[in-house]
Amino acid sequence: MTSTPSSRPSITPDRERAVVDAVPKGLFVGGEWREATGGRTHGVEDPSTGHNLVDVADANAADGVAALDASVAAQPDWALTPPRERGEILRSAFELITERADDLALLMTLEMGKPLKESAAEIAYGAEFFRWFSEEAVRVSGRWSTAPNGATRLLTMKQPVGPCLMITPWNFPLAMGTRKIGPAVAAGCTMVVKPAGLTPLTMMALVDILTEAGLPPGVLNLVGTSDTGAVMEPLIRDPRLRKLTFTGSTEVGRRLVEQSAEGLLRVSMELGGNAPFVVFGDADLDEAVDGAMLAKMRNIGEACTAANRFIVHESVAEEFARRLTERMGALVVGRGTEDGVDVGPLVEAKQRDKVADIVDDAVQRGAEVQVGGSPGEGAGYFYAPTVLTDVPPEARMFREEIFGPVAPVFTFADDTDGVAMANDTEFGLVSYVFTQDLSRALRVCEQLETGMVGLNQGVVSNPSAPFGGVKASGFGREGGAEGIEEYLETKYVGIKL
Numbered sequence: 001m002t003s004t005p006s007s008r009p010s011i012t013p014d015r016e017r018a019v020v021d022a023v024p025k026g027l028f029v030g031g032e033w034r035e036a037t038g039g040r041t042h043g044v045e046d047p048s049t050g051h052n053l054v055d056v057a058d059a060n061a062a063d064g065v066a067a068l069d070a071s072v073a074a075q076p077d078w079a080l081t082p083p084r085e086r087g088e089i090l091r092s093a094f095e096l097i098t099e100r101a102d103d104l105a106l107l108m109t110l111e112m113g114k115p116l117k118e119s120a121a122e123i124a125y126g127a128e129f130f131r132w133f134s135e136e137a138v139r140v141s142g143r144w145s146t147a148p149n150g151a152t153r154l155l156t157m158k159q160p161v162g163p164c165l166m167i168t169p170w171n172f173p174l175a176m177g178t179r180k181i182g183p184a185v186a187a188g189c190t191m192v193v194k195p196a197g198l199t200p201l202t203m204m205a206l207v208d209i210l211t212e213a214g215l216p217p218g219v220l221n222l223v224g225t226s227d228t229g230a231v232m233e234p235l236i237r238d239p240r241l242r243k244l245t246f247t248g249s250t251e252v253g254r255r256l257v258e259q260s261a262e263g264l265l266r267v268s269m270e271l272g273g274n275a276p277f278v279v280f281g282d283a284d285l286d287e288a289v290d291g292a293m294l295a296k297m298r299n300i301g302e303a304c305t306a307a308n309r310f311i312v313h314e315s316v317a318e319e320f321a322r323r324l325t326e327r328m329g330a331l332v333v334g335r336g337t338e339d340g341v342d343v344g345p346l347v348e349a350k351q352r353d354k355v356a357d358i359v360d361d362a363v364q365r366g367a368e369v370q371v372g373g374s375p376g377e378g379a380g381y382f383y384a385p386t387v388l389t390d391v392p393p394e395a396r397m398f399r400e401e402i403f404g405p406v407a408p409v410f411t412f413a414d415d416t417d418g419v420a421m422a423n424d425t426e427f428g429l430v431s432y433v434f435t436q437d438l439s440r441a442l443r444v445c446e447q448l449e450t451g452m453v454g455l456n457q458g459v460v461s462n463p464s465a466p467f468g469g470v471k472a473s474g475f476g477r478e479g480g481a482e483g484i485e486e487y488l489e490t491k492y493v494g495i496k497l
Helices: 011-021 061-080 083-099 101-112 116-139 175-187 201-212 228-236 250-261 285-301 317-329 349-364 417-423 438-447 480-485
Strands: 028-030 031-036 041-046 051-057 143-146 150-161 162-167 191-195 220-222 242-247 267-269 276-281 305-313 368-371 388-389 406-412 429-432 453-455 488-494
Touching: 011 101, 028 061, 028 201, 041 101, 051 201, 051 480, 061 083, 061 150, 061 220, 061 228, 083 101, 083 116, 083 175, 083 201, 083 349, 101 116, 101 201, 116 175, 116 285, 116 480, 150 201, 150 305, 162 175, 162 228, 175 191, 175 242, 175 480, 191 228, 201 220, 228 250, 242 250, 242 480, 276 285, 276 417, 285 305, 285 406, 285 429, 305 317, 305 417, 317 368, 317 388, 317 406, 349 388, 417 438, 417 480, 429 438, 438 453, 480 488
Parallel strands: 162 191, 162 242, 191 220, 242 267, 276 305, 276 429, 305 406, 388 406, 429 453
Antiparallel strands: 028 031, 028 220, 041 051, 143 150, 150 488, 368 388
């Protein structure tokens, strides 16, 4: 494995500073940037060095209520805004994001750690949600029908849910925002967004872009805080809020659903994953290893869609592991702004230490380290790309989401065994299947207990497709034609003729 960062920096410190300095650092309430109450701030780290990048506003509960006040006040007029106007705002924001992709990618790399090429890919992916929902805004429709007895007419219409609270994660700082904000804008809902404390800068830049694109004051409000529970719970329990959407851990999601029950909120939850990557004996191994690298190493493995368990037929397991080890060992680890780097740091020390603990647990239970298996040395929160074989099913990594660059290989004997292993988890977000047998492919896709399946491909995320899971991975869908329905209520009018 090559673990020495490239010696030639591709980005100058002056440019890094300029990109960070250009972003507002406050709360955004009622169309204005402002300080948090009492001027409170919290720091944002560069995970490649552990050094503080900048301080940003740190809201308290009163700031959160002020943001909801602004959202509630803006809702009536925003709901009446013509769909074409809402769509054009999203389209304009899409174009601004595309124009500023380089700066946004650098900003994301600085606060989250992923290599610039990964950040650039997320910018392109995240922007597409705005383009997609700019087109969906004018496609919201109801229906007109005749009652079976012929005496009345039945009119159904779609209307915005109302003020929404959006809590976004740190791992995809732009895309997790655009795929919530896009459909809400298209549907005519106002919003309060709470970005992750670890990576708030990209969302702050996005809010600035939407304002420039013409989003009216109060429609989108941003409240950053280091005390999420204290600031968000009063909003969730406020009867004026009508929807909650959250992307994050299942543990936190369960608590939020409990809080939302008081107000019977519309709720969308995109929670944890434990994605199986099932390779059958007839799979094209070149294709399977290519897919494995995408499914495992996208976002340094810090993705709910990341392949967490490689479940490989015993007839090809050794060769698959050998090829995967070769590819993982060739990855270059380093600061994401440097040329030639494939793998950046994990987002914080806590995440790096969790990955190390999970790997150590597997090794203690008999797993063999083929490559990697240890944290990086020196500054930053690095962990070496790792492949483990002979991993027993009792290992924590069979049950827990790794969220790091670690690929454990398990084996199975027949199709029934492979599917059973894949489904042996409380989670059900995504699974991956590699086989050249069409009948097996369709049968297995039907049997897998996940909301999404990648068949002979290692990436499933697409703005035009419904993203979401089942079981402990949550409910609701983001993206696709289904995505906007999460922000719409159905009203029925019975008409007597």
